Amino acid sequence: MPELPEVEVVRRGLAAHVTGARITDVETHGARVLRRHEPGAADFAARLRGRTIREVARRGKYLWLDVGDEAVVVHLGMSGQMLLARPGDPDPRHLHARFGVTTGEGDPIEVHFVDQRTFGGLALTAVDQDGTPEPVAHIARDPFDPLFDPLAVARRITKRPSAIKRQLLDQTIVSGIGNIYADEALWRAKLHGERPGDRLTKPAVVRLLGHAHDVMSDALGEGGTSFDSLYVNVNGESGYFERSLNAYGRGGQPCRRCDTPMRREHFMNRSSFSCPRCQPRPRRG
């Protein structure tokens, strides 16, 4: 988490407020937030001051501010937030970066990067001819991308013996899907996450990818999934999709399709939730 819908909520909020804005001040706290920005904090701030934010873009869970021939790449990690603030507002806890910007209307506002668990980070990098920043070049297109090709992805998935959930979470195969929406898509598709990719048909995988798209689209419509105050939009508000989850976090509760108690299993060092009846484990062999 935040997964594609939550990152898209943030992207939209930022786009509405800072597109066309000029960056006037840049301040970072600590080394960790810029650990992927090799040249360091002074370089980051100096190169950004005076630049104009042309666009706020996203692929999968990566977000970036297009400032011309370069981009500020933002990854929220587990707990990162991009919050709008007014100059003079008190610093929130876990503030790692502060951008002072002046909007097209001449309004001075601040953008705060706040991150409790510090798995997130920022970097200023070059972009390729398509405008994709270097750190995002290896990330596959996500199901919201106009150039996303479900059949090509299904062809790739059905060639590999790896478990389907593992492949759904592999950001170089399809991006934007994390543990929550993987479980939700598998529940909708009535597939167990440990089904080997090469034991599924291409149409079944195309259907699964369609479910992944649909559940993330539904979540976006509710402002994303918020379990607690860590997952919020640029105004600090929570989303409401948690109440609509059918699988994730519902261990022991009745399946919303067949009433069978949902199971919780450990897979890839995390929890997986599924229905024992709708989503039978694959047979051995």
Place this chain on the structure above:
DNA sequence: AATTAGCCCTGATTGC
């Protein structure tokens, strides 16, 4: 080449 374990990190929760 593909896969997997380990690491990074804080705070809420659980257990003794």
Place this chain on the structure above:
DNA sequence: TGCAATCAGGGCTAAT
């Protein structure tokens, strides 16, 4: 009450 163990887990790196 107090402290330690556990859990949440995305993405990168090193090892197999």
